[in-house]
Amino acid sequence: MGAKDNFLNSSLGIVPPRTRLNPIALTPYVWLEERGETDGAEGLWRIHDKLYDFTSFINYHPGGSDWIVLTKGTDITEAFESHHISHAPEEMLQKYYIKPAQAKRNFPFTFHEDGFYRTLKREIRKSLKTIPKELYPTSDMYSDIMFTGLLIFSLLSVRYWNYVLAVIAGVILGLLTVAGHNYIHRKSSFRMFYFQFSLLQVRDWRVSHVLSHHLYTNTVIDLEICMVEPFLNFLPIKKIFHGYLSVVMAPFVWLFTFQVLFLLRLVNYKTIKPISLSGLLLPICMYIFGTQSLFHTLLLWEVILSVGSFVFTAIGLNAAHHHPDVFHDGDTPRSLESYDWGLNQLDAVMDRTDITGSDFLVLTSFGDHALHHLFPTLDHSLLKHLYPTLEMVTKQFDVHLRMTSQWGAILGGFQQLMKIKPNPFPPDLNNKKYLLR
Numbered sequence: 001m002g003a004k005d006n007f008l009n010s011s012l013g014i015v016p017p018r019t020r021l022n023p024i025a026l027t028p029y030v031w032l033e034e035r036g037e038t039d040g041a042e043g044l045w046r047i048h049d050k051l052y053d054f055t056s057f058i059n060y061h062p063g064g065s066d067w068i069v070l071t072k073g074t075d076i077t078e079a080f081e082s083h084h085i086s087h088a089p090e091e092m093l094q095k096y097y098i099k100p101a102q103a104k105r106n107f108p109f110t111f112h113e114d115g116f117y118r119t120l121k122r123e124i125r126k127s128l129k130t131i132p133k134e135l136y137p138t139s140d141m142y143s144d145i146m147f148t149g150l151l152i153f154s155l156l157s158v159r160y161w162n163y164v165l166a167v168i169a170g171v172i173l174g175l176l177t178v179a180g181h182n183y184i185h186r187k188s189s190f191r192m193f194y195f196q197f198s199l200l201q202v203r204d205w206r207v208s209h210v211l212s213h214h215l216y217t218n219t220v221i222d223l224e225i226c227m228v229e230p231f232l233n234f235l236p237i238k239k240i241f242h243g244y245l246s247v248v249m250a251p252f253v254w255l256f257t258f259q260v261l262f263l264l265r266l267v268n269y270k271t272i273k274p275i276s277l278s279g280l281l282l283p284i285c286m287y288i289f290g291t292q293s294l295f296h297t298l299l300l301w302e303v304i305l306s307v308g309s310f311v312f313t314a315i316g317l318n319a320a321h322h323h324p325d326v327f328h329d330g331d332t333p334r335s336l337e338s339y340d341w342g343l344n345q346l347d348a349v350m351d352r353t354d355i356t357g358s359d360f361l362v363l364t365s366f367g368d369h370a371l372h373h374l375f376p377t378l379d380h381s382l383l384k385h386l387y388p389t390l391e392m393v394t395k396q397f398d399v400h401l402r403m404t405s406q407w408g409a410i411l412g413g414f415q416q417l418m419k420i421k422p423n424p425f426p427p428d429l430n431n432k433k434y435l436l437r
């Protein structure tokens, strides 16, 4: 098998986008455009094996117009199923129905009424009604405090020309960016723009993270896998120097993710909108209130960005998905015929015992990740209340959520980078060593 096949081969039978071999050219928008060629949506919106025309619904979608506009011409089955917990969206579908789809779906995932995901969703719907209102949400408070901290430490660092203060501002920026991600999945709100002080873009991430990584986790179509290649290759395929280079490269990737993605954004300038530049408000404030030259202001801002990038990317890439026992495309899957999407999500995740339970840690380190993937529109501070329900349904289906420590996740990430042989057996969700304690 050549290097080319390595990148294109999916053990789930998923046909990747044409531009899969060229990570720089594979922007979120190219990814969306090329989904049109594989999804059999015939220029409309596909849900399961039916085609719909939501054109007249774009401006009425309660989650915001972005989601509908971006996904025209694609299969939105996984997005539609996972982003709505109430029955209302499903009940509206008939109004927009056009015709049956001709082509087979590009994904093996199913959502049968008696399957794992829909059963869990029914139970979660009930559990959400029992959570007392006063218990949530703490996320808004923590996010606002971090935003204020970022401003204060950034301004003080430039005012007093102090690298320590800049590093503190950088750490806050990294954590605030993770927290901002909590809002990107949901209907648009001002807090989602906290994410943009990193120079990363909400709209791009709604594609690369929400519509790609979240729905097709660790597969050849997961943009978060594609975008870090060839520097970091998490798929179990033949790699340069058997992956040793990846391990050395990892900290550099962490350090410059914010800046490199921003520069790539400038290359694809046609998708830039005025709001894309909102992150520049931070250096502008630093320049106005800091009394330093433009050059010195930019220098400290670069320190803040690099530290922030390091914190955000190191947390993100070592949070929950990369471990030799977690499913990566190429590994033997649980099923190819009828693979419940929720089970696939459990196969592709491993949560961390030392993060779960703390609202602040969960918000700032992509915690309670399995539940977050299964129900991405729920505020992070709600997730801890849903473990008993998850446990009840996993027991019913004789599967478990696997847990490890944060250190286990970091170590697992490096082991996965070195891994060149796919797992010959499907993921084992009953493996005693990882069970929730």
Ligand code: HEM
Binding pocket: 054, 057, 061, 062, 063, 064, 067, 068, 071, 076, 079, 080, 083, 084, 085, 086, 087, 088, 089, 090, 092, 093, 096, 185, 186, 187, 377
């Ligand atoms: C790409 C596909 C879609 C995505 C990613 C998406 C995403 C979302 C999001 C993020 C929300 C807000 C949830 C919240 O913050 O609580 C929402 C709400 C909603 N969406 Fe969508 N949506 C999609 C397609 C649709 C379609 C096709 C319909 C109906 C024809 C629909 C109907 C609704 C309704 C009624 C709500 C209100 C909340 C609820 O009842 O669940 N959505 N959606």
